Amino acid sequence: MIAAIIYKSQTGHTRAYAELLSEEIGIPSYDIGEALTMIPKGAPIIFMSWIKFGDIVAYGRASRKYDIKAVVAVGISAAGNKQLDRARKRHRIKGQHMFYLRGGLNLKNIHSIERKMIQAMQSNLAKAIAKKKKKNQSVTESERDTLNSLMNGGNYVRKENLSSIVQWYKENEI
Numbered sequence: 001m002i003a004a005i006i007y008k009s010q011t012g013h014t015r016a017y018a019e020l021l022s023e024e025i026g027i028p029s030y031d032i033g034e035a036l037t038m039i040p041k042g043a044p045i046i047f048m049s050w051i052k053f054g055d056i057v058a059y060g061r062a063s064r065k066y067d068i069k070a071v072v073a074v075g076i077s078a079a080g081n082k083q084l085d086r087a088r089k090r091h092r093i094k095g096q097h098m099f100y101l102r103g104g105l106n107l108k109n110i111h112s113i114e115r116k117m118i119q120a121m122q123s124n125l126a127k128a129i130a131k132k133k134k135k136n137q138s139v140t141e142s143e144r145d146t147l148n149s150l151m152n153g154g155n156y157v158r159k160e161n162l163s164s165i166v167q168w169y170k171e172n173e174i
């Protein structure tokens with residue numbers, strides 16, 4: 001039995017997903033800071049956090065304390081499979097289920113240093129797309145979509161995006 005959904009969120013998109021998932025599967029959700037005093041060590045949990053330059057923020061902190069059964073990474077990219085593969089290696093995630101959700105980006109809500117970092121990501125992706133075009137290689141819809149989000153922000157949080165996680169939970173009700 002999963003004891004809790006524990007999340008780390010900077011600008012609220014991951015929190016919104018955690019609250020929606022909590023409603024869907026009937027398991028309480030807690031911010032990681034709050035959880036550390038309320039949920040006992042070793043408890044089985046679903047961990048949800050945002051992606052920062054390929055890292056799942058606070059994964060280490062959560063994995064040292066809890067028995068993570070599934071990891072949900074929230075980012076701005078249109079597609080998440082490559083990021084999940086990278087994160088799995090980077091955090092040495094073995095065995096646990098991993099899911100990617102597209103969260104959102106509110107450029108006004110982030111620190112100016114982080115905004116500059118986002119601008120650097122945007123410029124790198126724009127250059128990669130330009131290079132592909134020059135070589136007559138096809139640019140994917142996902143690349144275009146991600147670039148648009150990095151430039152303009154957006155909110156992609158939808159209850160429907162949780163369907164594969166809800167299905168996994170129902171099939172495994174651990």
Ligand SMILES: Cc1cc2nc3c(=O)[nH]c(=O)nc-3n(C[C@H](O)[C@H](O)[C@H](O)COP(=O)(O)O)c2cc1C
Nearest residue numbers: 009010011012013014050053054075076077103104
């Ligand atoms: C400094 C910074 C780095 C980020 N790096 C990535 C990244 O590597 N991949 C990605 O998909 N999204 C990245 N994002 C986007 C966030 O993961 C996304 O906005 C997420 O929804 C934030 O969740 P939150 O609102 O719960 O904090 C980055 C955002 C910031 C501010």
